[in-house]
Amino acid sequence: MPYTEATLQLLSIDGTLVESDRTAEYRALVDKLSDAQLQNFYREMVVTRRFDIESGNLQRQGQLALWVPSLGQEAAQVGSGFATRDQDTIFPSYREHAVARIRGIDPVAILSLLRGVTNGGWNPNDSKFRLYTLVLGTQALHAAGYAMGIAMDGKSGTGKPDADEATIVYFGDGATSEGDVSEAFVFAQSYQSPIVFFLQNNQYAISVPVSRQSRSPLYKRGEGFGIDSCQIDGNDVLISYAVTKVALDDARGGKGPRFIEAQTYRLGAHTTSDDPTKYREQSEEDLWKERDPIARFEKFLRAKGESDKFFATVKAEGEDLAADVRARVLALKPPSTDVMFDHVYTDEHPLISAQKAWLADYEASFGGDR
Amino acid sequence: MTDNLSMAKAINLGLQRAMRENDKVLLMGEDIGTLGGVFRVTEGLKNEFGENRVLDTPLAESGIVGTAIGLAMRGYRPVCEIQFDGFVFPAFDQIVSQLAKQTSRHQGDQSFPIVIRIPYGGHIGAVEHHQESPEAYFAHTPGLRVLSPATPNDGYHMIQQAIQSNDPVIFLEPKARYWPKGDVDIDGTPVPAHQSRVVRTGTDVTVVGHGAMVAMLLDAAEVATSEGISLEVIDLRSLSPVDYDPIVASVEKTGRLVVAQEAPGNASVGSEIAATVAERAFYFLQSPVLRVSGFDVPFPPANLEGVFLPDVDRILDAVDRARGY
Numbered sequence: 001m002p003y004t005e006a007t008l009q010l011l012s013i014d015g016t017l018v019e020s021d022r023t024a025e026y027r028a029l030v031d032k033l034s035d036a037q038l039q040n041f042y043r044e045m046v047v048t049r050r051f052d053i054e055s056g057n058l059q060r061q062g063q064l065a066l067w068v069p070s071l072g073q074e075a076a077q078v079g080s081g082f083a084t085r086d087q088d089t090i091f092p093s094y095r096e097h098a099v100a101r102i103r104g105i106d107p108v109a110i111l112s113l114l115r116g117v118t119n120g121g122w123n124p125n126d127s128k129f130r131l132y133t134l135v136l137g138t139q140a141l142h143a144a145g146y147a148m149g150i151a152m153d154g155k156s157g158t159g160k161p162d163a164d165e166a167t168i169v170y171f172g173d174g175a176t177s178e179g180d181v182s183e184a185f186v187f188a189q190s191y192q193s194p195i196v197f198f199l200q201n202n203q204y205a206i207s208v209p210v211s212r213q214s215r216s217p218l219y220k221r222g223e224g225f226g227i228d229s230c231q232i233d234g235n236d237v238l239i240s241y242a243v244t245k246v247a248l249d250d251a252r253g254g255k256g257p258r259f260i261e262a263q264t265y266r267l268g269a270h271t272t273s274d275d276p277t278k279y280r281e282q283s284e285e286d287l288w289k290e291r292d293p294i295a296r297f298e299k300f301l302r303a304k305g306e307s308d309k310f311f312a313t314v315k316a317e318g319e320d321l322a323a324d325v326r327a328r329v330l331a332l333k334p335p336s337t338d339v340m341f342d343h344v345y346t347d348e349h350p351l352i353s354a355q356k357a358w359l360a361d362y363e364a365s366f367g368g369d370r
Numbered sequence: 371m372t373d374n375l376s377m378a379k380a381i382n383l384g385l386q387r388a389m390r391e392n393d394k395v396l397l398m399g400e401d402i403g404t405l406g407g408v409f410r411v412t413e414g415l416k417n418e419f420g421e422n423r424v425l426d427t428p429l430a431e432s433g434i435v436g437t438a439i440g441l442a443m444r445g446y447r448p449v450c451e452i453q454f455d456g457f458v459f460p461a462f463d464q465i466v467s468q469l470a471k472q473t474s475r476h477q478g479d480q481s482f483p484i485v486i487r488i489p490y491g492g493h494i495g496a497v498e499h500h501q502e503s504p505e506a507y508f509a510h511t512p513g514l515r516v517l518s519p520a521t522p523n524d525g526y527h528m529i530q531q532a533i534q535s536n537d538p539v540i541f542l543e544p545k546a547r548y549w550p551k552g553d554v555d556i557d558g559t560p561v562p563a564h565q566s567r568v569v570r571t572g573t574d575v576t577v578v579g580h581g582a583m584v585a586m587l588l589d590a591a592e593v594a595t596s597e598g599i600s601l602e603v604i605d606l607r608s609l610s611p612v613d614y615d616p617i618v619a620s621v622e623k624t625g626r627l628v629v630a631q632e633a634p635g636n637a638s639v640g641s642e643i644a645a646t647v648a649e650r651a652f653y654f655l656q657s658p659v660l661r662v663s664g665f666d667v668p669f670p671p672a673n674l675e676g677v678f679l680p681d682v683d684r685i686l687d688a689v690d691r692a693r694g695y
Contacts, residue, residue, distance in 0.1 A: 123479040145440020183433035346481040346536035351611045
């Protein structure tokens with residue numbers, strides 16, 4: 001099973017804290033979290049899941065071409081997302097909706113991608129949350145290069161935690177088989193770059209189980225490159241937060257790259273085009289539902305004395321967000337054809353200008369009847 | 371100031387000048403630092419600028435281009451060297467699906483001023499994957515610019531223009547022209563990078579080419595003169611975008627066009643030029659536009675490269691056929 005003796009965990013499936021020498025450092029970080037921070041962890045997981053469900057509904061109603069659910073992976077994302085500092089740059093794959101929200105990305109911007117309105121959606125220089133990347137693993141190299149630039153700029157390893165920067169790159173178990181991910185390990189380790197590789201091992205690359213990608217635990221692959229690596233319970237938001245925080249501190253501090261394998265599970269389909277009943281058993285899904293990241297954290301918070309009112313408020317926030325997202329997605333307008341031409345190049349390009357002008361003339365030739 | 375330099379040295383000086391003028395310019399590639407590159411184009415630059423600006427990278431082409439994209443996001447202007455033409459393909463996804471599309475994907479929020487230098491083309495008797503002309507792949511890809519200098523002077527100026535460009539540039543350096551020397555106007559003002567240029571005027575047939583083919587066309591023009599035929603020779607310089615105005619103007623004068631290239635002809639840059647000139651100068655053409663290309667086969671063992679690559683005779687054969695219509 002995915003959880004092994006190596007798997008670091010703070011919060012057990014029943015919502016109680018686990019004591020262990022190996023996690024003492026992380027426990028200390030979690031003990032410092034305020035009630036407000038813990039509430040935020042919960043809030044982001046719940047609200048993202050509600051957004052996720054609404055987006056799936058929108059797709060089923062023909063309003064989105066596709067939806068890419070993050071259902072079940074909220075703890076891995078929320079914990080690691082909250083572990084970043086504002087100066088860190090995040091390189092997502094395409095399923096990191098919770099991390100996007102934490103960085104202030106409007107969920108409707110994500111849906112505009114899936115409604116065919118844009119291939120981008122937000123300005124990554126504002127949020128330091130880079131654009132979604134659909135070719136698997138390619139963003140690992142972009143993150144490694146960006147991290148090389150941080151070091152060249154003298155913005156890591158200075159001992160100033162408020163100024164030093166790092167990158168964190170998200171990818172999945174399927175992407176680990178892509179050469180780009182291995183090349184990113186090579187570059188990051190060779191140049192000792194400030195980067196954290198965050199693998200969400202959700203057990204499947206569409207239909208193919210992780211056993212086809214690797215016969216040994218994936219965190220060991222990082223070790224093969226000489227990178228400090230560990231495996232965590234990705235459905236435990238507390239360990240995800242604490243381990244990522246330490247890894248980012250190390251990276252920012254000039255100690256080189258870190259690799260985290262978060263064991264999690266895609267409770268839903270890969271995308272709305274997928275049918276998980278074709279390749280996995282209900283019993284497996286049931287097993288992972290018992291490990292659900294939100295239910296577990298809710299038990300933890302309730303045991304700490306969190307009020308019913310809080311949970312009701314968060315639920316209502318999710319409902320409000322879903323309604324707001326739905327209304328604004330339906331109001332999204334198709335882009336102007338200028339979007340096609342205007343930023344293919346930054347500098348003037350005669351072929352593009354000529355084709356843009358030709359299209360305008362052609363459209364005008366219909367005299368507004370088309 | 372004018373200097374008599376090889377193209378390899380001229381590009382070296384161009385890189386040096388660009389690096390002196392902008393400390394965001396950095397070089398990345400295999401063996402480019404301590405060794406100075408397998409063609410020595412980056413010789414001495416690591417000594418001057420240090421290993422943080424002249425990076426001997428791990429041996430991974432996708433890694434080189436992929437990390438360059440990340441560095442560009444950080445504000446750098448990376449110049450990547452791919453060691454040989456046939457070694458660019460491990461980086462193909464990063465170039466075609468990432469680099470080329472990033473500017474459009476970012477809708478104006480981010481530019482990607484990355485230059486990818488690729489020594490290319492035949493005539494050096496090398497083993498497989500070391501003599502290819504891959505320009506069509508890149509010219510076909512929206513979001514890239516493709517340049518190829520034919521002279522040391524253009525090598526010196528065009529590499530600087532490529533680095534100044536805010537767009538990704540595939541910079542194809544013709545290996546066969548790395549060593550012959552030519553005058554380089556060090557302080558002169560260069561013509562815009564994307565202008566094609568008439569390098570020899572003539573009246574009977576227009577011949578167009580790029581990179582190493584330009585010298586071949588000039589040789590052919592000399593031979594043709596001895597036979598009483600006047601060729602107008604045009605150096606394309608830019609393969610994407612192509613500057614058609616000088617070509618069309620020339621064809622309006624000569625009525626005949628031959629396009630020469632080392633690359634296989636099927637779906638090639640030469641094909642595109644033939645089609646466009648046919649569209650734009652149809653009433654001026656006295657004959658079909660003819661292409662002289664490499665054959666549509668893998669680059670052959672080096673003993674056969676003289677048969678594979680267009681030479682003066684094949685160019686003049688096409689000139690004769692064009693004149694025979």
